[in-house]
Amino acid sequence: xxxxxxxxxxxxxxxxxxxxxxxxxxxxxxxxxxxxxxxxxxxxxxxxxxxxxxxxxxxxxxxxxxxxxxxxxxxxxxxxxxxxxxxxxxxxxxxxxxxxxxxxxxxxxxxxxxxxxxxxxxxxxxxxxxxxxxxxxxxxxxxxxxxxxxxxxxxxxxxxxxxxxxxxxxxxxxxxxxxxxxxxxxxxxxxxxxxxxxxxxxxxxxxxxxxxxxxxxxxxx
Numbered sequence: 246x247x248x249x250x251x252x253x254x255x256x257x258x259x260x261x262x263x264x265x266x267x268x269x270x271x272x273x274x275x276x277x278x279x280x281x282x283x284x285x286x287x288x289x290x291x292x293x294x295x296x297x298x299x300x301x302x303x304x305x306x307x308x309x310x311x312x313x314x315x316x317x318x319x320x321x322x323x324x325x326x327x328x329x330x331x332x333x334x335x336x337x338x339x340x341x342x343x344x345x346x347x348x349x350x351x352x353x354x355x356x357x358x359x360x361x362x363x364x365x366x367x368x369x370x371x372x373x374x375x376x377x378x379x380x381x382x383x384x385x386x387x388x389x390x391x392x393x394x395x396x397x398x399x400x401x402x403x404x405x406x407x408x409x410x411x412x413x414x415x416x417x418x419x420x421x422x423x424x425x426x427x428x429x430x431x432x433x434x435x436x437x438x439x440x441x442x443x444x445x446x447x448x449x450x451x452x453x454x455x456x457x458x459x460x461x462x463x464x465x466x
Contacts, residue, residue, distance in 0.1 A: 258284060258323070267322055272328035281363045289329055291320050291373070294362045298306040298335055307347030307355060313340075316360035318375060318386070330388055335356035338380060345379040435461040 258267045271277040271294040279295040285291070294317040302311035313335060320330035335358075343357040359378040367374055368385075374382045438456040 251343055252254065258290065262461040266324050270326060271319055272321060273319075273328060273331065275317055277317070278360070280394075283363050283365050284323070285320075285365065288324065289320050289322050291318060291361065291363050291365060293317070294319055296333075297354055300335075302340065302355060303346050305343065305355075305357070311347060311351050314354040314356040315357035315359040316377070318360070318363060332375075332386055332388075334360065334377070338377070338384070342380045342382070344381055353361075391418055393397055434463070436464045 257265050258269060260266050269277070269282065269290050270290060271292060274295050275294040277444075278295050280293045282293075283291040286402045289434040294359065296315045296317060298313040298315045300311060300313050301309045301315065303309045315333055317334070318330075318332040319328050320400050321328055340357055341434055345355070345357060345359070347357075347425060357379060361378050362378045364374040364376075370386050372385050374385055435457055440453045440455070441450040443450050
């Protein structure tokens with residue numbers, strides 16, 4: 246067993262009457278995760294999954310013999326279970342971009358990315374958006390060339406890896422929650438949801454609105 250953070254071997258799609266329509270399993274030996282599932286009109290499903298990777302984490306302050314929790318996106322054909330597309334955070338996103346600190350115990354896996362959600366083709370160019378809790382970022386994923394960081398550490402707009410994705414629409418809004426803690430230190434006084442306007446041509450984001458709780462509430466996730 247992988248543990249409570251990856252305890253779902255499969256995810257179930259249900260209709261409006263809550264009757265199960267299909268059971269979708271992650272492929273290639275990975276375990277499906279509960280964070281998101283997006284069913285496409287073509288009969289496939291984008292799901293989140295995780296895998297344990299034993300690797301050197303010393304560049305991020307961890308153990309040389311550490312264990313990483315790799316976040317994975319898969320597109321799976323619902324009927325056949327065939328994996329049509331797969332993307333890994335590890336190898337595309339730098340470990341140094343994470344705001345989560347590696348655990349002191351090298352036997353404990355480090356959730357450096359923490360994949361929260363998938364947004365399918367928001368711009369009409371075939372790409373899709375994933376959000377990461379522990380890098381405080383959203384990434385546009387191009388199925389051919391990798392990923393583009395929409396908002397990331399130090400306000401960078403970086404190709405991940407170093408090849409830009411194509412996009413045909415500038416100025417599209419994106420809504421996401423923002424973590425309130427940076428490791429053990431306070432980064433914000435309260436939890437919030439922010440809605441921003443993305444200007445791809447000038448690589449900047451304008452804050453449109455933010456949503457906070459009254460009275461204020463501070464949560465790590």
